[in-house]
Amino acid sequence: MGTELLGAELLGKVAVVTGGSSGIGLGIAHRLAARGCHVVLIGRNQKALDDAAAEMNGTAFRTDVTDADGLREVAEAIKARFGRLDILINNAGIGPVARMADMTRADWAWIIDTNLWSVINGLDAFLPLLWANPEPSYILNTSSISGMFTGPTIGGYAATKYAVVAMSETLAAEMAQAGGKTSVSVFLPGPVRSNIHESDRNRPQDLDGQLKSMRLEDAEGFENVTIPWMDADDAGEIAVSAMLAGTLYIWTHPEGTAPISARFRAIEQSIKDSKAG
Template sequence: MKDLAGKVAVITGAGSGIGRGMARAFAGAGMHVVVADVELDAAEAVARELNGTAVRVDVTKPGDVRALADQVYREHGAVHLLCNNAGVALGGPLSDMTHDDWRWVVSVNIEGVANCLTAFLPRMKAQDGEAHIVNTGSIAGLVTIPEGGIYAATKYAVVAISETLRAELAPHNIGVTVLCPGSVRTNILGAARNRPDDLKDTTVEAPAEFSDPVGMMDPDQVGLEVRDAVIANALYSIPLTEGNKVLIPMVQARFDAIMKAMP
């Protein structure tokens, strides 16, 4: 989607971190950005900065997401860019994870994406012109991150969803990009502040890889890289810091092992 100016972008989890970085990048390209976040104050602050629209949305609730889609289509008539970015993380051995740990992370990172696709995709397919979808995965969706099993499982799912969508939506003039960044300075360490009360039976924290801000990417830079990927209609966007580049041989080894196992 090369012409962004004057078009409409909807970005979930856009009140901070990568979502805010994407909002700034796409607003800078002339798009009207709908800043969707479970924390309305944060969404409003970003919307004021960008002259966008703030909406409180819990992506785990299909009704919230349907209401978001209804509002945007009522006010703007189209959605040209949908960024499914809201996400949470937990860390620790899988043997220590509880059922509620799984339920929480899956509900946001996978079901949240599914809810947005269900609400928006039929209308995006029916509208005229180009459109694009960005799903936020992670480098953890491409390579093993110790003690990040639940998070990685959901991000592998996001990669698979994106690859499937890419093939399915090509005939409809809708591009798909999966964002798989390395370490980025975000608020993901504090995601448990929004964890539902009925799913809070754990003391597990986010993976250690998220705990050291030194050397992490600026989310605004990630946003610019995503914008470039959308314009280029690239399937993968994988922003990495210099420190994260040690993961590249690990990704290569994984795919080499897969190829070796094939007859």
């Protein structure tokens, strides 16, 4: 990462990034820091957090995003230290797979807690700080390209990511209705280099379930596919640039969205058929 400031619009701003010590979260944090932000990283791996924070002169908090009280404590610490928050990046998540017929209630609890409740907890903890800030502020919720279409074995993951899209759309409308001071974006990345395929490292020890981590190369339907991997810092630059531009839907791989267009066409056709019937 270069040390140059990419414009001064974020100079001195304070940004929270959950899941910020690796992968997409770290890529976003790098690009925010390059623009002059003080970045507050939240995650579970203390060493990775400390290393990343030292690299960008940021701040690290070891907190589980499923712990609502823990995130509120971080919000209080940010308020006490900086007196403000300008940017919230709800990014933490996991990506294990299993067929829905095989998933246990424990599986559902794990993936919903980590991918959906983490966003809810982040909004609960940090939205009051954003709302109290008289200057423009930003929220970016990381969903996935699978937040717009799905397939075999990713039903649990897609269900949570669809929900993040719906929450982001609703929040964007509500923020606009309230005056537009806080803009909302939803990030819909495709294949980005990260360690999401190692989600089992954060698997609760008492989890009795079938969700398993898997590399995309080994997933059903991808055995003979050339996957257009993107570097996490490049994905972070896309996310931050589009967020600052006020873009609601942010894509890393627009060329891979044909299944989404097909889904929309099928929906539109079903509406036409219903009207005709």
